[in-house]
Amino acid sequence: xxxxxTIIQISDSAVRLAIPLLLAxxxxxxxxxxxxxxxxxxxxxxxxxxxxAGVAAATGNVWLGLFxxxxxxxxxxxIHGVASITFRGDQxxxxxxxxxxxxxxxxxxxxxxxxxxxxxxxxxxxxxFSNLEWPVADALKDVPVLGPVYSELISGHTFLVYVALLxxxxxxxxxxxxxxxxxxxxxxxxxxxxxxxGISVVKLRYxxxxxxxxxxxxxxxxxxxxxxAGFVKDMSAGxxxxxxxxxxxxxxxxxxxxxxxxLFGLLEAIANRYQSIEIxxxxxxxxxxxxxxYILTVVILAGFIGKAIPPKAGGEPYVKxx
Amino acid sequence: MTLMRTFLGAxxxxxxxxxxxxxxxxxxxDLGGKFDKSFNEAAFNGATRWAEExxxxxxxxxxxxEAQREQALRRFAERGANPIVVTxxxxxxxxxxxxxxxxxxxxxxxxxxxxxxxxxxxxAFAEHEGSYLVGMLAAMASESNTVGxxxxxxxxxxxRFACGYAQGVKAANPDAxxxxxxxxxxPAAWNDPVKGGxxxxxxxxxxxxxxxxxxxxxxxxxxxxxxxxxxxxxxVDSNQNHLHPGSVLTSMLKRVDNAVxxxxxxxxxxxxxxxxxxxxxxxxxxxxxxxxxxSLLTEEMRAAVAEASAKIIAGEVVVHDYMSDESCxxx
Numbered sequence: 001x002x003x004x005x006t007i008i009q010i011s012d013s014a015v016r017l018a019i020p021l022l023l024a025x026x027x028x029x030x031x032x033x034x035x036x037x038x039x040x041x042x043x044x045x046x047x048x049x050x051x052x053a054g055v056a057a058a059t060g061n062v063w064l065g066l067f068x069x070x071x072x073x074x075x076x077x078x079i080h081g082v083a084s085i086t087f088r089g090d091q092x093x094x095x096x097x098x099x100x101x102x103x104x105x106x107x108x109x110x111x112x113x114x115x116x117x118x119x120x121x122x123x124x125x126x127x128x129f130s131n132l133e134w135p136v137a138d139a140l141k142d143v144p145v146l147g148p149v150y151s152e153l154i155s156g157h158t159f160l161v162y163v164a165l166l167x168x169x170x171x172x173x174x175x176x177x178x179x180x181x182x183x184x185x186x187x188x189x190x191x192x193x194x195x196x197x198g199i200s201v202v203k204l205r206y207x208x209x210x211x212x213x214x215x216x217x218x219x220x221x222x223x224x225x226x227x228x229a230g231f232v233k234d235m236s237a238g239x240x241x242x243x244x245x246x247x248x249x250x251x252x253x254x255x256x257x258x259x260x261x262x263l264f265g266l267l268e269a270i271a272n273r274y275q276s277i278e279i280x281x282x283x284x285x286x287x288x289x290x291x292x293x294y295i296l297t298v299v300i301l302a303g304f305i306g307k308a309i310p311p312k313a314g315g316e317p318y319v320k321x322x
Numbered sequence: 323m324t325l326m327r328t329f330l331g332a333x334x335x336x337x338x339x340x341x342x343x344x345x346x347x348x349x350x351x352d353l354g355g356k357f358d359k360s361f362n363e364a365a366f367n368g369a370t371r372w373a374e375e376x377x378x379x380x381x382x383x384x385x386x387x388e389a390q391r392e393q394a395l396r397r398f399a400e401r402g403a404n405p406i407v408v409t410x411x412x413x414x415x416x417x418x419x420x421x422x423x424x425x426x427x428x429x430x431x432x433x434x435x436x437x438x439x440x441x442x443x444x445x446a447f448a449e450h451e452g453s454y455l456v457g458m459l460a461a462m463a464s465e466s467n468t469v470g471x472x473x474x475x476x477x478x479x480x481x482r483f484a485c486g487y488a489q490g491v492k493a494a495n496p497d498a499x500x501x502x503x504x505x506x507x508x509p510a511a512w513n514d515p516v517k518g519g520x521x522x523x524x525x526x527x528x529x530x531x532x533x534x535x536x537x538x539x540x541x542x543x544x545x546x547x548x549x550x551x552x553x554x555x556x557x558v559d560s561n562q563n564h565l566h567p568g569s570v571l572t573s574m575l576k577r578v579d580n581a582v583x584x585x586x587x588x589x590x591x592x593x594x595x596x597x598x599x600x601x602x603x604x605x606x607x608x609x610x611x612x613x614x615x616x617s618l619l620t621e622e623m624r625a626a627v628a629e630a631s632a633k634i635i636a637g638e639v640v641v642h643d644y645m646s647d648e649s650c651x652x653x
Contacts, residue, residue, distance in 0.1 A: 009527040118357070227516045230515075230546075232515050235514065237513075268520075286476065286504065286507075287507050
């Protein structure tokens with residue numbers, strides 16, 4: 001039974017850790033399916049984390065914070081859009097610029113507003129997303145096996161966790177079962193054909209980056225108002241990049257993205273729980289456990305998962321021939 | 323013309339005298355940043371206290387990456403700052419280089435005791451002694467007989483905290499279990515409150531009900547999560563009791579503020595070429611007791627810790643220092 005409890009606790013932790021990755025990964029999914037590579041996920045998350053914590057701290061209302069976070073993330077996404085769609089700039093450079101911009105501005109503005117060295121004050125109760133307890137979770141706690149699964153694993157997460165999990169099937173439906181999704185995928189593969197059909201490439205790509213901005217905003221808001229209680233500089237800690245790796249792992253598909261992010265979350269949760277694992281006489285050191293997500297990333301990127309083919313027109317600005 | 327000359331001469335004299343007096347002291351913070359509510363902030367508070375009391379001014383900089391250590395140090399030395407305080411063992415090799423280039427400038431470094439140089443004052447704290455005391459408090463406050471430790475970056479200095487803490491826990495309650503975690507192996511581990519919170523939840527699920535965070539900015543996440551989940555936490559370096567009144571059992575104090583204040587007060591007359599060991603006997607380390615945690619520490623706990631403190635000062639109890647042999651007798 002103790003082993004079972006441990007498994008539940010690790011899974012619970014894995015879900016919490018996977019959610020910011022999942023939201024960022026889905027953000028990247030929409031953007032890249034639309035043909036816009038986005039390595040600025042990290043920066044958008046960071047900016048959203050900062051502004052949602054800042055606004056929530058100032059107003060005491062987490063919902064205002066959430067909207068502020070989404071707004072700033074969308075603004076950054078639009079900057080990326082203007083640079084890479086309208087002005088046909090290099091998408092990687094624009095993404096890097098956004099990362100730098102967010103890393104610097106959050107601390108400078110945070111210092112100017114709160115005078116706490118770029119941190120925001122710790123958020124009070126209403127300034128954070130509290131955990132939602134599902135109906136009869138307490139009553140079912142003692143039911144064997146299913147009880148803990150329901151009361152600990154499924155119930156008791158913040159609102160944004162359930163939103164993120166709902167976005168997965170929604171993304172699948174939008175991308176693969178709607179006209180908009182078909183066009184969005186087409187614009188990432190062959191924008192020329194879309195243009196010939198009389199559909200605006202520019203408009204589709206802008207909608208892709210805006211969706212990307214909204215999802216990154218959710219990811220950032222979850223970090224600072226759901227998981228933590230306030231913003232600390234560089235708090236995204238590379239999660240935007242892990243999300244990109246998960247995206248490649250998932251071969252640009254939503255359900256697989258969920259699986260990939262859960263795997264990364266699980267690895268991190270295991271590394272947190274067992275800082276050193278002994279298998280027989282062999283002891284696996286903590287450094288290895290903590291490096292595991294990154295090692296996995298390298299293995300994945302080296303092509304271990306088979307061929308991961310990115311959208312064909314990704315990274316290239318569309319130039320209408322005249 | 324004569325008037326003009328007098329005027330210019332006077333101006334020049336003023337200029338020269340200000341140049342001589344401009345030798346402001348300087349402090350260079352470590353990667354955690356000066357508002358980490360912990361180690362660097364203690365240094366900043368010491369410098370600020372000196373500035374407020376004397377009306378003087380000081381130079382300061384927060385570095386952003388490892389590569390800036392030597393650069394920041396050299397620039398302050400070139401600008402004539404004297405004395406210059408650097409916070410953290412990370413500056414050891416940079417200081418070793420720069421102090422030789424500027425033999426007339428006086429330097430002070432915190433957390434280091436292995437350098438050589440006539441113009442360096444090294445200040446090392448006996449963190450294991452302070453950690454021992456809060457370990458005892460943790461063991462006595464724990465109802466589950468399980469307490470936790472969350473360190474920042476996995477380095478010997480933090481293991482010294484962990485080892486002292488574990489010894490204190492075992493001294494107060496030999497049956498207690500200590501769950502230990504390190505946040506990471508890179509400097510990013512000082513600034514990841516999300517991971518700190520996650521580690522805290524993990525330790526709580528393993529039964530810990532008092533958790534000591536020695537992790538800079540990451541520790542803020544530990545204290546927050548402990549308050550949310552209704553368990554006790556212990557702060558570090560600065561007094562962090564006020565962050566979550568009623569939830570922070572105490573804070574392991576490391577009086578970096580006093581060390582910086584003393585260096586700044588001595589100014590250019592700073593005694594260098596010495597290594598100061600700041601332990602319990604000279605109030606270099608200790609634990610905090612204020613209006614926010616009065617109700618958490620019982621008379622019994624205070625008496626036990628006072629006794630242990632007296633024994634450590636008298637040499638009857640020796641707290642093992644992890645950094646002396648890179649191993650810990652208890653865990």
